[in-house]
Amino acid sequence: MTDPPDTRRCPECGRPASAKHAPFCCKRCADLDLGRWLDGGYRIPTGEPAPTAAHGEDDGEG
Ligand SMILES: [Zn+2]
Known part of the structure; x- marks a missing residue:
């Protein structure tokens, strides 16, 4: 037993938690x-196909 059970460590760097x-x-x-949580949890599902640039040649004389 090296570390007491009452001492918590920072899961990020391992230093004694504050x-x-x-x-x-x-805070850092x-x-x-x-x-990391937000980056992994808030992900926008990109399942839609990219809209092809279909430019209808429209001859509109005014
Ligand atoms: Zn830390």
Whole structure:
């Protein structure tokens, strides 16, 4: 037993977590983790085919 069970470590860098930014050690690590979540969770499903540029040649004389 090297580390006490009461000590939590930052999952990002491994440093002792801070009570203010638990379970992270600082805001930077918290933002990093949050950013990863948003990046992986908020993904727009791109299943639609790209609209082909069909320019109908329209002779419109006015
Ligand atoms: Zn950290």
